[in-house]
Amino acid sequence: MDADLDLILSCLRMDITAQNQFYRKFASKMYGLCLRYAGNRMEAEDMLQEGFLRVFYNLKYYRFEGSLEGWVRRIMVNTALNFHKKSLKFQNEVELENFDLHATLFEDALSKLSREDILRIIQSLPVGYRTIFNLYVMEGYPHKEIAKLLGISENTSKTQLRNAKLAIQKELGK
Amino acid sequence: MNEFDDIESKLRGTFDDFEQDPPEKVWEGIRKTIHADTQKEKFRSRLFDFSLSRPRLVRLYAVLAAASVIIFLLIVFFTSSNKLTIRGHAYAGEIPLCRGTAVLFKVADKVEPIDSLQQHGSVSLNEKGFYRFTKVNPGKYLIRVVPLWNSEQDKYYHSSWNDQHIVPELSHVIPVESEDLIVDVYLMPK
Numbered sequence: 001m002d003a004d005l006d007l008i009l010s011c012l013r014m015d016i017t018a019q020n021q022f023y024r025k026f027a028s029k030m031y032g033l034c035l036r037y038a039g040n041r042m043e044a045e046d047m048l049q050e051g052f053l054r055v056f057y058n059l060k061y062y063r064f065e066g067s068l069e070g071w072v073r074r075i076m077v078n079t080a081l082n083f084h085k086k087s088l089k090f091q092n093e094v095e096l097e098n099f100d101l102h103a104t105l106f107e108d109a110l111s112k113l114s115r116e117d118i119l120r121i122i123q124s125l126p127v128g129y130r131t132i133f134n135l136y137v138m139e140g141y142p143h144k145e146i147a148k149l150l151g152i153s154e155n156t157s158k159t160q161l162r163n164a165k166l167a168i169q170k171e172l173g174k
Numbered sequence: 175m176n177e178f179d180d181i182e183s184k185l186r187g188t189f190d191d192f193e194q195d196p197p198e199k200v201w202e203g204i205r206k207t208i209h210a211d212t213q214k215e216k217f218r219s220r221l222f223d224f225s226l227s228r229p230r231l232v233r234l235y236a237v238l239a240a241a242s243v244i245i246f247l248l249i250v251f252f253t254s255s256n257k258l259t260i261r262g263h264a265y266a267g268e269i270p271l272c273r274g275t276a277v278l279f280k281v282a283d284k285v286e287p288i289d290s291l292q293q294h295g296s297v298s299l300n301e302k303g304f305y306r307f308t309k310v311n312p313g314k315y316l317i318r319v320v321p322l323w324n325s326e327q328d329k330y331y332h333s334s335w336n337d338q339h340i341v342p343e344l345s346h347v348i349p350v351e352s353e354d355l356i357v358d359v360y361l362m363p364k
Contacts, residue, residue: 014208014209016205016209019204019205019208020201020205023201023204027195027196027200027201028193028194028195028196029193031193031194031195031196031200032189032192032193032194035192035194036189036192045196045197045199045200048196048200049200049203049204052200052204053204053207053208056204056208106180106181106184107180107181107184110184110185110188115188115189115192118185118188118189119189119192133185136176136182137178137182137185137186138186138189140176141176142176165181165182168185169181
């Protein structure tokens with residue numbers, strides 16, 4: 001906590017070394033996060049840059065409640081959601097036809113693929129599926145909160161998640 | 175925390191500790207943006223140090239200052255756009271009168287000059303006997319030149335109106351219409 005406080009105070013004094021240190025402390029994890037939300041690497045880099053700019057501009061409001069990483073992560077997630085705000089479209093609450101989720105199939109396929117391959121599959125999902133998949137599965141947001149965040153119903157959130165998993169399964173099967 | 179099914183748990187596990195080093199250009203972009211903003215702020219604070227915390231005041235002052243300048247320029251423009259100049263030299267004999275005063279009088283229309291003269295302004299003659307009246311509205315005028323009291327010229331010459339007369343009734347009125355005028359005045363010798 002003291003180390004974080006010193007680092008934050010130095011960043012607020014526009015100490016470039018401290019800012020660089022702060023950035024490097026969280027950049028790798030946040031870039032990993034951005035890669036999951038973005039459709040490609042270039043988008044992920046833009047997201048990361050904008051996210052950190054927001055972090056630095058809002059650092060003066062950080063209240064030391066919860067972990068610093070958690071605070072940075074929330075800002076990064078919000079940045080990712082804002083990035084796709086205009087293009088976020090959710091299809092009607094209709095599930096992908098004629099597909100069932102097969103846990104065994106999933107596990108077999110996942111075990112054969114590298115993380116990069118699975119990431120590529122997630123990046124290829126429609127923005128809506130990808131966003132809800134990340135928010136629910138990776139960030140652990142409940143459907144109620146996702147619905148509030150994105151301005152959709154809980155049912156839509158649940159359907160979109162199922163559709164995301166079906167779409168991933170379909171890609172895994174190829 | 176959500177209760178994840180097997181598929182979700184598996185996917186979650188795949189990316190749980192997922193990290194990747196971003197390209198260096200991302201940090202460069204962040205650094206340039208933050209520190210460019212800082213430089214702009216430093217510049218602004220040097221100019222408006224007292225109101226850095228009151229950006230609205232700065233904008234208000236800037237708007238008021240700009241409006242004042244514009245209004246001032248408009249007033250100057252409209253009040254001087256149709257004004258004219260009367261200039262010339264005063265002579266005592268053949269020599270320019272270098273010590274004295276020129277007085278410009280406005281003449282009212284349709285009234286005997288002597289009852290209708292209104293002093294417009296007076297100027298000192300320079301060392302070459304030169305005078306100039308500016309911002310003169312169109313109208314009818316007379317000019318009177320008065321040598322410096324008790325000077326050499328005062329001993330030998332009368333204060334005179336234009337046309338070398340010592341009384342205004344005999345002087346020709348100077349019509350100022352749309353052009354600047356040059357009127358030389360010769361003092362009447364005593």
